[in-house]
Amino acid sequence: xxxxxxxxxxxxxxxxxxxxxxxxxxxxxxxxxxxxxxxxxxxxxxxxxxxxxxxxxxxxxxxxxxxxxxxxxxxxxxxxxxxxxxxxxxxxxxxxxxxxxxxxxxxxxxxxxxxxxxxxxxxxxxxxxxxxxxxxxxxxxxxxxxxxxxxxxxxxxxxxxxxxxxxxxxxxxxxxxxxxxxxxxxxxxxxxxxxxxxxxxxxxxxxxxxxxxxxxxxxxxxxxxxxxxxxxxxxxxxxxxxxxxxxxxxxxxxxxxxxxxxxxxxxxxxxxxxxxxxxxxxxxxxxxxxxxxxxxxxxxxxxxxxxxxxxxxxxxxxxxxxxxxxxxxxxxxxxxxxxxxxxxxxxxxxxxxxxxxxxxxxxxxxxxxxxxxxxxxxxxxxxxxxxxxxxxxxxxxxxxxxxxxxxxxxxxxxxxxxxxxxxxxxxxxxxxxxxxxxxxxxxxxxxxxxxxxxxxxxxxxxxxxxxxxxxxxxxxxxxxxxxxxxxxxxxxxxxxxxxxxxxxxxxxxxxxxxxxxxxxxxxxxxxxxxxxxxxxxxxxxxxxxxxxxxxxxxxxxxxxxxxxxxxxxxxxxxxxxxxxxxxxxxxxxxxxxxxxxxxxxxxxxxxxxxxxxxxxxxxxxxxxxxxxxxxxxxxxxxxxxxxxxxxxxxxxxxxxxxxxxxxxxxxxxxxxxxxxxxxxxxxxxxxxxxxxxxxxxxxxxxxxxxxxxxxxxxxxxxxxxxxxxxxxxxxxxxxxxxxxxxxxxxxxxxxxxxxxxxxxxxxxxxxxxxxxxxxxxxxxxxxxxxxxxxxxxxxxxxxxxxxxxxxxxxxxxxxxxxxxxxxxxxxxxxxxxxxxxxxxxxxxxxxxxxxxxxxxxxxx
DNA sequence: CCTTTGTCCTAA
DNA sequence: TGAGTTAGGACAAAGG
Numbered sequence: 011x012x013x014x015x016x017x018x019x020x021x022x023x024x025x026x027x028x029x030x031x032x033x034x035x036x037x038x039x040x041x042x043x044x045x046x047x048x049x050x051x052x053x054x055x056x057x058x059x060x061x062x063x064x065x066x067x068x069x070x071x072x073x074x075x076x077x078x079x080x081x082x083x084x085x086x087x088x089x090x091x092x093x094x095x096x097x098x099x100x101x102x103x104x105x106x107x108x109x110x111x112x113x114x115x116x117x118x119x120x121x122x123x124x125x126x127x128x129x130x131x132x133x134x135x136x137x138x139x140x141x142x143x144x145x146x147x148x149x150x151x152x153x154x155x156x157x158x159x160x161x162x163x164x165x166x167x168x169x170x171x172x173x174x175x176x177x178x179x180x181x182x183x184x185x186x187x188x189x190x191x192x193x194x195x196x197x198x199x200x201x202x203x204x205x206x207x208x209x210x211x212x213x214x215x216x217x218x219x220x221x222x223x224x225x226x227x228x229x230x231x232x233x234x235x236x237x238x239x240x241x242x243x244x245x246x247x248x249x250x251x252x253x254x255x256x257x258x259x260x261x262x263x264x265x266x267x268x269x270x271x272x273x274x275x276x277x278x279x280x281x282x283x284x285x286x287x288x289x290x291x292x293x294x295x296x297x298x299x300x301x302x303x304x305x306x307x308x309x310x311x312x313x314x315x316x317x318x319x320x321x322x323x324x325x326x327x328x329x330x331x332x333x334x335x336x337x338x339x340x341x342x343x344x345x346x347x348x349x350x351x352x353x354x355x356x357x358x359x360x361x362x363x364x365x366x367x368x369x370x371x372x373x374x375x376x377x378x379x380x381x382x383x384x385x386x387x388x389x390x391x392x393x394x395x396x397x398x399x400x401x402x403x404x405x406x407x408x409x410x411x412x413x414x415x416x417x418x419x420x421x422x423x424x425x426x427x428x429x430x431x432x433x434x435x436x437x438x439x440x441x442x443x444x445x446x447x448x449x450x451x452x453x454x455x456x457x458x459x460x461x462x463x464x465x466x467x468x469x470x471x472x473x474x475x476x477x478x479x480x481x482x483x484x485x486x487x488x489x490x491x492x493x494x495x496x497x498x499x500x501x502x503x504x505x506x507x508x509x510x511x512x513x514x515x516x517x518x519x520x521x522x523x524x525x526x527x528x529x530x531x532x533x534x535x536x537x538x539x540x541x542x543x544x545x546x547x548x549x550x551x552x553x554x555x556x557x558x559x560x561x562x563x564x565x566x567x568x569x570x571x572x573x574x575x576x577x578x579x580x581x582x583x584x585x586x587x588x589x590x591x592x593x594x595x596x597x598x599x600x601x602x603x604x605x606x607x608x609x610x611x612x613x614x615x616x617x618x619x620x621x622x623x624x625x626x627x628x629x630x631x632x633x634x635x636x637x638x639x640x641x642x643x644x645x646x647x648x649x650x651x652x653x654x655x656x657x658x659x660x661x662x663x664x665x666x667x668x669x670x671x672x673x674x675x676x677x678x679x680x681x682x683x684x685x686x687x688x689x690x691x692x693x694x695x696x697x698x699x700x701x702x703x704x705x706x707x708x709x710x711x712x713x714x715x716x717x718x719x720x721x722x723x724x725x726x727x728x729x730x731x732x733x734x735x736x737x738x739x740x741x742x743x744x745x746x747x748x749x750x751x752x753x754x755x756x757x758x759x760x761x762x763x764x765x766x767x768x769x770x771x772x773x774x775x776x777x778x779x780x781x782x783x784x785x786x787x788x789x790x791x792x793x794x795x796x797x798x799x800x801x802x803x804x805x806x807x808x809x810x811x812x813x814x815x816x817x818x819x820x821x822x823x824x825x826x827x828x829x830x831x832x833x834x835x836x837x838x839x840x841x842x843x844x845x846x847x848x849x850x851x852x853x854x855x856x857x858x859x860x861x862x863x864x865x866x867x868x869x870x
Numbered sequence: 871c872c873t874t875t876g877t878c879c880t881a882a
Numbered sequence: 883t884g885a886g887t888t889a890g891g892a893c894a895a896a897g898g
Contacts, residue, residue: 271883296880380886418888419882440882441887532886539886547887606882606889664881664890686880686891693879693893748878759876759895795894820893 013136013150015231016371017122018262018280021094024125026141027261027281029150031229036141039125040067041098042091043117044074044398045105050086056110057088063104065097066090077115077392077400078543079457080464080476084396087115095121115398119389122371127389132369134362149362149515155230156183156349159242160341163323169776172248176214178326180221181341183349188228193346195338196221199326203335215253218246225259232283232358236302236348239286240778243277244268273779276377283373287348290357290376292780298692298747299782306347309354314347315340356518363515363522380529381539387526388541391484397453400540413537416548417471419606420555422562424660427832428709429602431613431623432655432668433632435639437557438648439524440607441531442489444553447644449475450546451483470556472549485530485541493646496523558609561639561649562601565611570596571634573627578634597623597631603660608652611635625671625678628654656680657710659832661687667829669710682707688825692782697743698821701725705829715833722826722840730818735811741802744817747782762787762796770801789813795820 012028019025024036047056057069068091073084092101102117119127131137136144160179161170180196188194191207198217202210211217225233235242247266250257257266261281269276277284292300295309303314317340325333352358365372368386375383392399437443444450448467455473456466468474475483499520506513533539535547572579572587573595581587588594596616603610613631615623632651639649655668665686671678684690684706689699701721708718734740748763754771757764763783771777785799788810792798798813805812823841830840837844 269883273884377884379884381884384886415888421881421889436882529886532888535887536885538884551888608882662891688892690881691879691892751878757877761877761894763878824892 011136011138011144014131014133014371015283016261016281016373017125018264019095019121019125021096024122025262025281026137029152029231031231031261031281033261033281034137034139034141036125039128040091040093041095041121041124042089043098043102043105044072044115045088045090045108045111046076046085046113046115047088048110048112052110053086053088056108060088060090060105060108065092065094065101065104067093073396075395075397075453077398077540078452078455080454080461080481081458082461087398115401118401119399123386123389126369126371127386127393132386133365133371133375135366135369151186152232152358153228153230154185154232154234154349154352154358155225155228156185156234156345156352157181157238157242158235158341158345158348159246160322160337161245162326163319166774168774170245172245172252177217177246177249178214179337179341180217181345182224183342183345184228184230185349185353188224193342194224195342196224197334197338199329199334201329201331201334203331203338208338214249215255218250218253218257219255222255222257222259229261230282232285233279234285234287234348234352236344236351237286237288238284239275239277239289243284244275278373283376285352285358285361285376287351287355287357291351291355294355294357296690296692298696298745299784302344302347306351310347310350312347312350315343356514359514359518360522363519364525367519367522367526380525380533381536383526384529384533385540387488388484391488395453395484397484402538402540403542405538414544416535416544416551417555418551420558420604421606421663422558422601422604424610424663424666425602425612426660428657428659429612429655430657431615431628432602432658433611433613433628433635434608434652434655435611435632435636435649436608436652438650439493439527440554440647441550442493442527443647444550444557445530445546446486446490446493447647448549448553449478449483449486450549451475451485452541452543452546454481454483454486455543455545469545469549469552471552472547473543473545475549489527489530490646492523492527496520496527499523554606557643557647558604558607561642562604562609564639564642565599565601565609565635568599568635568638570598570616571631572596573630576626576630578627578630580638595627597627599631599635603666605664609649610655610658622656625654625656629673659706659710659829661828661832667706667710680711682710687829693746693748694825695744695746695817695821697725697729698825700743701822702825702829705826709833715830715835718833719830719835719839722822722830723842726818726822726826726841729822730814732812732814735806735809738802738806741786741806741812744786744812744821745784745802746786746821747784750777750779750781750783752779760796762799765796766799766801769804773804787813787816 012032014026015029016027017024022037022040024039026034026036047053053071060066060069070089072087072089074087075081075084090105092098098117102114105111106114126132129141131141131143136146138144158181159177162175162178163170164175178198182194184192194207196217197208197210198214200210202208211220243266247257247268258264259266259279264280267278269278288300291305297304297308307313322337325336361372361375364383365375368383369390370382370386389399454475456462456476465477465480466474467477499516503513503516531547531550534541534543536542569581572584598614600612601609602612613623613628629651636649636651654671656671658666658668660666667684667687670681670683687702688694689703704721705718708714708721750763750767754764754768763785766785767777767783784801786802786805787795787799788805790798795816818841823844826840827837
């Protein structure tokens, strides 16, 4: 019995690796594809002809449903086998051209995945020695090795290169410990400190040889690091080769293999899982940059040790125990930080949960996107229903411009300005519940006119689908199972202590399911997916748009709600109203904003326009409205109370700031929350975000508009007068970052950060696509900002002056003005030299001055 | 000078 | 080889 960690194959020889290193071999599984015939009468003749083909080992006749469209009858198909998975690609083209063959299915499924699906097993699932699934819901303890290498830095100041620069250290961190050590450092020098977790070697060759021994002895299931896929492992593999030694780190004696893709590299170590934290943290966390220094500071509050790269080289060449110790301490911290980051982010727990749920191998869950995960889920269901699955659409070239677009969600125009007592309701998993309730699925969509009299319903935009009582679609079925499972997990979690292992495990599981649930809709609109069906994608979004507009209308026509003894009633429910009963409260409700799946509802209590509503009442109103709306919705769609915005300012669609209240363990907790504001964006200087946040807090939390204006004006004055730009601390708050997304010759317009990127590359700095470029704008005669932009390092080194006017005009003033204008603050109150507003055709809106507005007394 | 386009980032 | 979707704000550059 073992838990499946990895699967590898050579021809039809499969090796299944378990957590801990157990190996099961399996060699009785052959790959195949399906072929649909043009004419069933010719089956014997075609089968006979196919059997003449040398690569075909067996042909079976079977009956299957087609992948797309509502059907009542299966079709005769041929299941064509070969003995080597490599043949499938060739066979696909061969069979397609064969006379009498109409179409080919399932000829692009990876052999290991085909095996997983057909055997009913899956990644991280338990099997017995004969490869049967044991359906245990538990996990073995994983052995995790965190690894980091130090190379001898070249004198050029550039990155070390595997052809020239040797590895001087390998730093390891273990979970659980190895020989009672939490960390260990291997050093290519004999002058090492006396410690049983530091080992000195004569040189690189002996170090690398011993490292392999440690890996084999500790036998980790997971090997982690930071940027190891792009940097460390390609480097290390090359150094092993240069030293003339093998890097047999695989669990079947295989070598480390670096798979080179068009844009990236991946490390494969058979029987183990390689997890590079850098791309995962990039994807899941939003930071200005993703150096290990920044990320561990933000996530762990535990800092990397400061060691200048030139000092590292100096200490290394000094080659004394004292000097080497400094490098050892530095290296040791890095591997340890990465291990702590993995624990902190719970990324591994999440991937394990996804692997268990989808059946996809853990490594593929980590490296791949959503497609592979959804593919596995739908294949499992399709096979049960005797339905073949479509192949991925073939797309010639990468003509992105010609991709078909369809209409997405609706965003309501917000009521501008300062509002109070707003309750937010939103749909629980909107798109998945739409797909379930409307039965949107590849096997329920009517494509053949002969089924037009089967009971059906047509989407506002998109296809026509048979009703649920005729046939429940494959996709809705999967979604409903996932939805129910997630709700059950969330229910179980409520009983548990948030710190407990069980809670953490369930949380990873529910989160994994949430991600899967939300991916299905996107998958139907994705050009290269097996379920690329625009009539489904647009059916989903159009239903969503109609629904949110209907619900908004329903809420706006509710009229006044009545609060009696803390309970909410509609006028209809209460019947005769005694207007003299002063225990009754009357509240008008009005939708002021909504985005995709949410509605923001302003509550106004009679006789109370200058006071504040009670938080419990607001919540009860949100719940009441959600309940009324849900009753009108088809199952399992549901509108739920989400939060209270005691005060909220809408600047634009997708841009707002609020004082949010949440009930935590029976107590109301307040918090400033912003959405889409510059405080949240990385392409603004950090100082802009801080200043705006301070202003937002003053207004929303302390009702102090004057102080907000003060902060804004003071900051602007301070920035414009800045004159010392001598060290990084003088300028670091002004650094703007943007991502370098495509190779520079592909850009049609010269953007600021791209010009900086070009300069950096000209100076010999290596940049990878996806890197964030830092820049500052300096003074000079050039008109364009992009001609006066450079990296902080360059600007400091060359004594350039920061263009403070640019920062005030383009960075600080605009967001502060946009926010404070909402309260009637005039531009020149914020910045004395603010440009005069040019009035065009229409008259300016009349806004109350903030002096008047601040008369409101918002007691909570 | 004013409008359009390309790009990035974020919300959902 | 493999990459889930659209809506929308905001900037700088490019275009007329």
